[in-house]
Amino acid sequence: MAEALQNSLQGHLAEKAQGFQAIPLPGAGENETAYFHHASRSLIIGDALINLSPDPLMLLPAKYCTNPDLLKNNLKRLLELPVQRIFFAHGAPILQDGFGRLKTVIP
Secondary structure: HHHHHHHHHHHHHHHHHHEEEEEEEEOOOOOOOOEEEOOOOOOOOEEOOEEEEOOOOOEEEEOOOOOOOHHHHHHHHHHHHOOEEEEEEEEEEOOHHHHHHHHHHOO
């Protein structure tokens, strides 16, 4: 029952988020998904990447991942996007050269 409700809600949310491309990121936390807004070149990401000062941008630590190797592989899809800005669940946003910053942490 809970899974059916969750699937229904995710479908409903995807319909409402016009202009955003959902990018599932298996290997991070359960149901981790990034969202890319093409018009503004903005990436919104939950837990898969962290940008907390004073540490540099980094991947979610392996101990919090469901499958760290799978996450690293899936993050490579973000390098196919013309990312300018990145907004995080954890940390300060990156407001310019998001693509360049992604290249520093995605293997």
